[in-house]
Amino acid sequence: MQFIKGLTRKKQSSSSASAETRKKEHDYYLENGSAVLEELLALCDGNCRIPIRYFTATDIERAIKHSENKLYIADGHMVTGSLDKRLVFIRTFPGYFRNHFNNIFRDIAITAQMSHLKNVLRLVGCCIEFEEPVMVYEYVEATSLYALLFEKDNHDDETRKSLLSWGSRLRIAHKVASAVVFLHTEFTTPIIHRDLKPSNVIVDQNSGVAKLLNFSLSVSLPQGKLEVVKDVVCGTYGYVAPEYSEWCMITQKIDVYSFGVILLQLLTRRNMTTLHLKDRDMYYIVDPSDSDFKMLNIEEIHVMDIADPAILEEHGIKIRQQLEDCWDLVKKCTAYKGEERPYMIEVAKELSRIHHCFRALTLCRN
Known part of the structure; x- marks a missing residue:
C-alpha cells in the first residue's frame, strides 16, 4: 500500500494519540463536508440526484489494504478496493x-x-476524514482512452482491435460528446469542463462505453452570461482553445475545441494537436511524435492520408464519406474563432448521424 501516500495512519502508541487522530479526522470531516455541501448548494440547491455515501477513514484503509491494481488517469491513478x-x-x-x-x-x-x-464514471461515495478527500467510484474493467490510443504495450491486439474498431470509435466520441452536452445544458448555468482529453476518459472493456471523469477544473458560467474571464489559464497544452490561452475567455466553445482534438486523435490514433499561427493566418495539424515535428496545413490534408490505417484495413473506402464527415467535424470544432465552432449539442447530433450511417452500412453488408 506504499503507493497510497498520506492515507495510511500509523499505529497509535497511546490513547491520547488515538484521540488526536480522531480529532483530526473530525476536523477534516467538518471542513471538507462543508465544502462539498457548499458546492452542492451552488449546483442544485442541495438536491443531489444520487445520494452521496460517506465512508470513514477506516473503511478506506481496509478497502485498499491489499490492493495493487491501478488505473492511470489524468493527475494520478485509481486503485481497486473492496x-x-x-x-x-x-x-x-x-x-x-x-x-x-x-x-x-x-x-x-x-x-x-x-x-x-x-x-x-458513477460516484459511489467519498471519504472526507483525510486532509485530501477520497473519491469512491463504481468498478469497471476499464482502460483510459489515452492508454488505448497511444500506449502500445497495454493491451493485446484483439482487445485493442475490438475497442478501437471504427464503430467503437464513433460510440466513444458520441458518449463523450453527450456527457459534455449534459454539463452545458442540464445545470442551472452551463458548466465548462476545461480539461477534456483522452486521459480523462476511460473505456469499459466489456461494453465499450466511454465514461468521462475528473471535473476538478470545471467552472460555471455566471447566471445569464455566455462567457467569463479568469486570471489564469487551466487545462492541458494542445487541448486549450486559442481564445482561452490568449485572453483567458471561457465559453462553452472552449470545450468544443478540446473535444475536436480528441476526435482528431480518435480518427488518426496519433497524438496530434492543432496549432493556429495568427500572424500567418494558417491552421496546422502538429504531430509531436514525428522526429521532424512535422506541421501539416489542415486545408491541404486529405482524411484518407491521415486516418488510422487500422480503420482503412477494417472497412476500406466503404466508410470514406463517414471519415470525411468526421474530418469536417474536427475542422469545425477546432476553428480558430469560438463563434465559428458548433455547440456540443450539434456535435453530438452529427456524431449520432454518422454512427447511424455506419450501422446502416453494416446491416446492408450482412
Missing part, C-alpha cells in the same frame, strides 16, 4: 492537487449529479 464485498475504484489526490485551480469538492458534487448517466 467495500461492502464489492469492487470499487478508490481515487486519491496528490498533495499538490488541491490548489486555487483544482476543486476536489466541485468534482465530487458534479460527479454525484451526473452519476445516473452511463457515460460518466
Whole structure:
C-alpha cells in the first residue's frame, strides 16, 4: 500500500494519540463536508440526484489494504478496493492537487449529479476524514482512452482491435460528446469542463462505453452570461482553445475545441494537436511524435492520408464519406474563432448521424 501516500495512519502508541487522530479526522470531516455541501448548494440547491455515501477513514484503509491494481488517469491513478464485498475504484489526490485551480469538492458534487448517466464514471461515495478527500467510484474493467490510443504495450491486439474498431470509435466520441452536452445544458448555468482529453476518459472493456471523469477544473458560467474571464489559464497544452490561452475567455466553445482534438486523435490514433499561427493566418495539424515535428496545413490534408490505417484495413473506402464527415467535424470544432465552432449539442447530433450511417452500412453488408 506504499503507493497510497498520506492515507495510511500509523499505529497509535497511546490513547491520547488515538484521540488526536480522531480529532483530526473530525476536523477534516467538518471542513471538507462543508465544502462539498457548499458546492452542492451552488449546483442544485442541495438536491443531489444520487445520494452521496460517506465512508470513514477506516473503511478506506481496509478497502485498499491489499490492493495493487491501478488505473492511470489524468493527475494520478485509481486503485481497486473492496467495500461492502464489492469492487470499487478508490481515487486519491496528490498533495499538490488541491490548489486555487483544482476543486476536489466541485468534482465530487458534479460527479454525484451526473452519476445516473452511463457515460460518466458513477460516484459511489467519498471519504472526507483525510486532509485530501477520497473519491469512491463504481468498478469497471476499464482502460483510459489515452492508454488505448497511444500506449502500445497495454493491451493485446484483439482487445485493442475490438475497442478501437471504427464503430467503437464513433460510440466513444458520441458518449463523450453527450456527457459534455449534459454539463452545458442540464445545470442551472452551463458548466465548462476545461480539461477534456483522452486521459480523462476511460473505456469499459466489456461494453465499450466511454465514461468521462475528473471535473476538478470545471467552472460555471455566471447566471445569464455566455462567457467569463479568469486570471489564469487551466487545462492541458494542445487541448486549450486559442481564445482561452490568449485572453483567458471561457465559453462553452472552449470545450468544443478540446473535444475536436480528441476526435482528431480518435480518427488518426496519433497524438496530434492543432496549432493556429495568427500572424500567418494558417491552421496546422502538429504531430509531436514525428522526429521532424512535422506541421501539416489542415486545408491541404486529405482524411484518407491521415486516418488510422487500422480503420482503412477494417472497412476500406466503404466508410470514406463517414471519415470525411468526421474530418469536417474536427475542422469545425477546432476553428480558430469560438463563434465559428458548433455547440456540443450539434456535435453530438452529427456524431449520432454518422454512427447511424455506419450501422446502416453494416446491416446492408450482412
